[in-house]
Amino acid sequence: MEQLIISLISGAVGGNGAGALLKNLSLGTLGNSIVGILGGGLGSTLIGMLGGGDVAAAAGAASGMDIGSIISSVASGGVGGGVLMAIVGVLKGMMAK
Numbered sequence: 001m002e003q004l005i006i007s008l009i010s011g012a013v014g015g016n017g018a019g020a021l022l023k024n025l026s027l028g029t030l031g032n033s034i035v036g037i038l039g040g041g042l043g044s045t046l047i048g049m050l051g052g053g054d055v056a057a058a059a060g061a062a063s064g065m066d067i068g069s070i071i072s073s074v075a076s077g078g079v080g081g082g083v084l085m086a087i088v089g090v091l092k093g094m095m096a097k
Helices: 002-021 028-049 052-063 067-096
Strands: none
Touching: 002 028, 002 067, 028 067
């Protein structure tokens, strides 16, 4: 549960970071945060389904939250949030034309 919360927060940060870097695709602070949270959850889920989270989850189950599982959650959430924000920004731009 803690890893999901970390991924969602990282997704919001990743979405806002991508919005700051890609100003033409930005959805505003609230939009970037919402899409980033969704992307963080999706990114974390996809990494877990691909097997990247299994090793960290097994280590976390044996010894509680360790640094590897936290870094994995932050990375997958942040990247997922940033990527989804960019995709939604591109789609929004295409629909505006």
